[in-house]
Amino acid sequence: MKISKKLFLLAVAGTFAGTANVASAASWVVHDSFDNGPNISNSLWTPTSIGWDSGLQEIERSVSGGSATLGLRALRLKGTFSEGDPTARRNRLQVKKALSEGFTGLQAKMTVTKATVRGCSVANSEASEVSGQVQAVYFNDGAGSDDGSTGVAGEVFVTLAVERSDQRSGLHARAYVGSCDDSSCSVFTDYFEEPVLENVDPGQEISLRHVWKQEDGTIKFTAKQGARSGSVTYDYTGDLTVGFPSVRELRANVQARTDLASCESGLKKPKGVISVDINEVRIKK
Numbered sequence: 001m002k003i004s005k006k007l008f009l010l011a012v013a014g015t016f017a018g019t020a021n022v023a024s025a026a027s028w029v030v031h032d033s034f035d036n037g038p039n040i041s042n043s044l045w046t047p048t049s050i051g052w053d054s055g056l057q058e059i060e061r062s063v064s065g066g067s068a069t070l071g072l073r074a075l076r077l078k079g080t081f082s083e084g085d086p087t088a089r090r091n092r093l094q095v096k097k098a099l100s101e102g103f104t105g106l107q108a109k110m111t112v113t114k115a116t117v118r119g120c121s122v123a124n125s126e127a128s129e130v131s132g133q134v135q136a137v138y139f140n141d142g143a144g145s146d147d148g149s150t151g152v153a154g155e156v157f158v159t160l161a162v163e164r165s166d167q168r169s170g171l172h173a174r175a176y177v178g179s180c181d182d183s184s185c186s187v188f189t190d191y192f193e194e195p196v197l198e199n200v201d202p203g204q205e206i207s208l209r210h211v212w213k214q215e216d217g218t219i220k221f222t223a224k225q226g227a228r229s230g231s232v233t234y235d236y237t238g239d240l241t242v243g244f245p246s247v248r249e250l251r252a253n254v255q256a257r258t259d260l261a262s263c264e265s266g267l268k269k270p271k272g273v274i275s276v277d278i279n280e281v282r283i284k285k
Contacts, residue, residue, distance in 0.1 A: 027284065030282055032280070044099065045095065056075045056077065057072060060275070070255065072090070072256045073273050076269050087258075087259070087270075088260075090256065092253050093255070094252065095281075105211040105283065106284070109279040110132050110205065110206060111205045117164055117270070129272070130274035131164070132161065132163075132255070132256055133253075134160045134208045134254055135160075135255065138156065138158060140154040140245070141242070143179075143243070146243075152183065153180055155246055160175050160223065171200040172195060175196050175221035177191045177234055178192075192236075194234075209223075210222075217235060
């Protein structure tokens, strides 16, 4: 998944544990195991389906058998290759703000049940992708204001995604870190992008987790599926500083997402289908 400058604009924000002692004493708690269906719990989640650029989307959101299904079909409408940013669509569950106060980790067990994508038949075009994501913001790098008046400036976004691209076969888990450089995130800086687990099996549960350790200046990403696992650690001390806890309303989320590239007019428009079953979400706090 190529990081767009807008990728994180509508992502969720998170706060950080105030001291190293708090972080070291943190433990994982189950946020939702989705066994109280048939509806998404309004006390635990705020569902959203925000995207940008011209496109169509159809979403499915339901709870059954101990999992929440997030489904998404999307079609890009514009056809100008030079437009740059992809059309992004998402089907997202964001954790209620009060329930992620002081969190330092986010984990989801999910199963990708559908993942198809058609991109541009144009040489050197951007990739079109579909993904299931675990995403959060643990801190602001100090470029923003702690009263929220500067929008998302300085927000540092952390993503672990299971993704399929039109330019590569199969599903793969990949980690990303980046920050918004202005209030509307029209300028975005990418700091980290690394594979975590290759050749993820569709239809089999995978655990996706990232943990922020303020005392070490690191963010660790882990993906585990059956007997296979992978992990990478990003040491951000040479790139980022911790300014203050994010004060944005959004904090942490799980989502199904499509990013569909621009194409020259007259070609088939990119489209994507992604459906994930979220079986459990845990928060470290």
